[in-house]
Amino acid sequence: MAKSKRNIKNQSKWLETIYKIVKEVNSNLGLKHCLKSIIENTVKLLNVERASLMVLDKQAKELKIECATGISQQVINTTRVKVGQGVSGWVAKTGKPLLINDISKDKRFRPREKGKYYNKSLLSVPLKAKGVVIGVLNVNNKKARQVFTKDDLELLSALANEASIAVFNARLYNELFNANERLKELDRLKSDFVANVSHELGTPLATCRYFTSLMLKDSDSLIKQQHREYLQLMDSNIERLTHLINNLLSLSRIESGRFELRRSLITTASLVSDVLRNFEGLFGEKQIIVENKISNELSQVYADPERIIEVFTNLIGNAIKFSPKNSRVTLNADVISKYISSDFERKYLRVSIADTGKGIASENLERIFDKFEQLDKDIPQKERGTGLGLSICREILKLHKGEIWVQSELGKGSTFYFSLPIFSDDEYFSERLSDEIKRAQFNRIPLSLVILAIEDYEKINAQFSHDELLNILFQVEIIAKKTVRRPNDIVVRFKKGEILAILADTNKDGAYVLARRVQDALQEVEFKTPQGIIKLSFRIGVVTYPDDVPNETEILRQADKILSKKEAK
Amino acid sequence: MIADKNNINKRILVVDDEPDFLMAIKAMLEANGFDVLVASDGQEGLNLARQEKPDLIVLDLMLPKMDGYKVCRFLKFDEKYRSIPVIMLTARGQDEDKQLGKEMGADFYIVKSERPEVLLKKVNELLKL
Numbered sequence: 001m002a003k004s005k006r007n008i009k010n011q012s013k014w015l016e017t018i019y020k021i022v023k024e025v026n027s028n029l030g031l032k033h034c035l036k037s038i039i040e041n042t043v044k045l046l047n048v049e050r051a052s053l054m055v056l057d058k059q060a061k062e063l064k065i066e067c068a069t070g071i072s073q074q075v076i077n078t079t080r081v082k083v084g085q086g087v088s089g090w091v092a093k094t095g096k097p098l099l100i101n102d103i104s105k106d107k108r109f110r111p112r113e114k115g116k117y118y119n120k121s122l123l124s125v126p127l128k129a130k131g132v133v134i135g136v137l138n139v140n141n142k143k144a145r146q147v148f149t150k151d152d153l154e155l156l157s158a159l160a161n162e163a164s165i166a167v168f169n170a171r172l173y174n175e176l177f178n179a180n181e182r183l184k185e186l187d188r189l190k191s192d193f194v195a196n197v198s199h200e201l202g203t204p205l206a207t208c209r210y211f212t213s214l215m216l217k218d219s220d221s222l223i224k225q226q227h228r229e230y231l232q233l234m235d236s237n238i239e240r241l242t243h244l245i246n247n248l249l250s251l252s253r254i255e256s257g258r259f260e261l262r263r264s265l266i267t268t269a270s271l272v273s274d275v276l277r278n279f280e281g282l283f284g285e286k287q288i289i290v291e292n293k294i295s296n297e298l299s300q301v302y303a304d305p306e307r308i309i310e311v312f313t314n315l316i317g318n319a320i321k322f323s324p325k326n327s328r329v330t331l332n333a334d335v336i337s338k339y340i341s342s343d344f345e346r347k348y349l350r351v352s353i354a355d356t357g358k359g360i361a362s363e364n365l366e367r368i369f370d371k372f373e374q375l376d377k378d379i380p381q382k383e384r385g386t387g388l389g390l391s392i393c394r395e396i397l398k399l400h401k402g403e404i405w406v407q408s409e410l411g412k413g414s415t416f417y418f419s420l421p422i423f424s425d426d427e428y429f430s431e432r433l434s435d436e437i438k439r440a441q442f443n444r445i446p447l448s449l450v451i452l453a454i455e456d457y458e459k460i461n462a463q464f465s466h467d468e469l470l471n472i473l474f475q476v477e478i479i480a481k482k483t484v485r486r487p488n489d490i491v492v493r494f495k496k497g498e499i500l501a502i503l504a505d506t507n508k509d510g511a512y513v514l515a516r517r518v519q520d521a522l523q524e525v526e527f528k529t530p531q532g533i534i535k536l537s538f539r540i541g542v543v544t545y546p547d548d549v550p551n552e553t554e555i556l557r558q559a560d561k562i563l564s565k566k567e568a569k
Numbered sequence: 570m571i572a573d574k575n576n577i578n579k580r581i582l583v584v585d586d587e588p589d590f591l592m593a594i595k596a597m598l599e600a601n602g603f604d605v606l607v608a609s610d611g612q613e614g615l616n617l618a619r620q621e622k623p624d625l626i627v628l629d630l631m632l633p634k635m636d637g638y639k640v641c642r643f644l645k646f647d648e649k650y651r652s653i654p655v656i657m658l659t660a661r662g663q664d665e666d667k668q669l670g671k672e673m674g675a676d677f678y679i680v681k682s683e684r685p686e687v688l689l690k691k692v693n694e695l696l697k698l
Binding site: 210 | 590594596600660681682684685686
């Protein structure tokens, strides 16, 4: 277990490094491309044979050639010029441009190698960002063999200015990128720390809990009444601490981004009745009447049942805490529609939990979802929560592509709402596929997507009424489900229902065996329809992770490809 | 304290590497009339399970020498010990652990931070008391 976790950690480090390199190469490519065009322009505009752009390494205090024309690659790679040394070094040091007609007459510099240069004239300008030198742009050898002029200097300065911006931006980008990576790492460390500490606190606390509980239950012992009360206090404080630690763990795990939802199709009504059963004692204590109006008929949602229970537990717990004695808490749910882009409307399940407590002031409505925010200071210490409940709820819903919000009026009570998306069949399929791939990655097992599509679907579609067609497709699904046998294999109907997708924990060979078995079974069946008996033929396709595709987007693309190949058998 | 008479002769093996917590569980189970055997690492736990064939095993997840999953798998894949119910116990509430525990054949999974009654109830249920 620990070992496989380490492997996964290593693997993700490795992936991260690759990702970093790609990013860096990209940003450097952008810079290289930009500098190259600046050098090309320099050569063209000044009509020179040699131009070089040098960049200053602040730490080493030296210049190296970043981009050049008319200079051998070896020179480009090996040249290092100390600040203050030679012409470019002088420019880098002083930050001033240098236009020299005859270098042999300039005592500041050594004479240059003969043969390489047409004459003794040179031009060199600094690259500056915010007044600080970041490099040098040099030109040599006018093609017309003339000396450089003031006009040349102005032109080159303008070009140097452009180059400065490019170099500066690229550096800024790299610095930001690195700073961002460091922050991410720190954030991970923080989450790990919280998780570890919470974990380490767990066992000693559990030990205390077992012993206090044992002593409290010991009815014939001679514990003094007062001591019994002390024990009860210990017990309820252990409870609080446990609750706090569990919340911290939950939140740190969610925030670390490594939190994986275990989603399945769930019926909200049955979850809620489970949660309410756990609260029974508490309702009685304050004589709160709970009215549960959540209907059994509502659509299922694809969500992590444990996490949704956590949301309900937090919200109902709050409702009880903030409700006066003898009041009422009402649970309800309905389906709403929301445009998530201008042309895409999605359905959501909207759940509400309404109390008749003292309500929340409007200026605090957003803040209550923040970490450690506890606005009601009148609540007795004993009943105070951790200040984490609502922010956990918000994070959980965010992971589910849902939302949480509140409507409240001081003195009248609060209604908390949360929404969960109701996916279309196709959306459900791709969400499911993405979950299954993550699971396969985690468990290091292959995952195959087997596709069976009805041949000549258009003909069949035209031949039958909508209801008849649905009936046939439903039968197809049932037969496929029976044929796959293994309970872990998932059968989903998608597109318009003419396509069956089977997800199975198997490699390519296994998947083909499965595909043919289902294909044979389906092609043998005589479907009874009002228009007589028909037979269907199916074409099959298999895509396997990780053999064929690296991720779920690719798996879907690949699957589409298979489906569009009509002849594929 | 009156021990539950039904529990007499039911033996439970508890495996945990935290001595204080081990004692806490032992005390709680004994107070409820069970005979308790203890082991403080996975290897010792597995040996004791094979030797003594207890009626039920409470098994911590993170154990020295051999982790709880392995112990569980050894027992559950062996005809002779398969029928012994195993309750996995861990300080973490991680769902991935829960999943793995089930795949390894654990009969139930309990987080240490849950109230002791939860464990007791499950023990009674699995022993059909």
